[in-house]
Amino acid sequence: MDAIYTAVATANGREGRAVSSDGQVDLPLAFPAALGGDGRGTNPEQLFAAGYAACFASALGAVGRQEKIDVKDVSVTAEVSIGKEEDGGFGLAVVLRVELPDHLQGEAGDALLKKAHATCPYSKATRGNIAVEVVAE
Incomplete structure (x- = not known):
């Protein structure tokens, strides 16, 4: 890099x-x-949530510009959970709640979220390491 x-x-x-x-x-x-x-x-979970939400929103903006899709009214809320794992240590899980305007509901929005999740640096960093769920709302 x-x-x-x-x-x-x-x-x-x-x-x-x-x-x-x-x-x-x-x-x-x-x-x-x-x-x-x-x-x-x-706490670190709040800082990570803020960073991930901002990064994912930025990735949505980049994908939207590439696809010529208006995403100015999209907002992202990241929920970062910490909990005990079976091995006795702690782990993280993330739910990204993406509020989509009416024109992006359904397949168009799902495709946009999938592309953003594929390109977001935070999503890339967490892929295969922690559970990340992307939810369109």
Whole structure:
């Protein structure tokens, strides 16, 4: 890969801070209440959800431009779950909920989502590693 941009961020655990090298991200981190924390900060799952939603929406835009399909009213919500796996470790699962306008309901929307999922860098990175479900709404 010929990198055209590299994001750099530093974190010191789930209870601390996450800071990007350019200072645009500077967030307190905390375990969510569901994992025994006080929830007084963001967590890696929220950051991943925000990044995946934005990346998938961007991929939809790129596919829409290629296909000459208006996707300006499309929105993406990523639900990132963390849970225990059979081996005793933790794993992630993602549901991408894509709100499609009326003109993209049915086969046209499904085809668009399939192409976006094939090209989105986050989808490529997770493919075969974690369960990702794409749902048209």
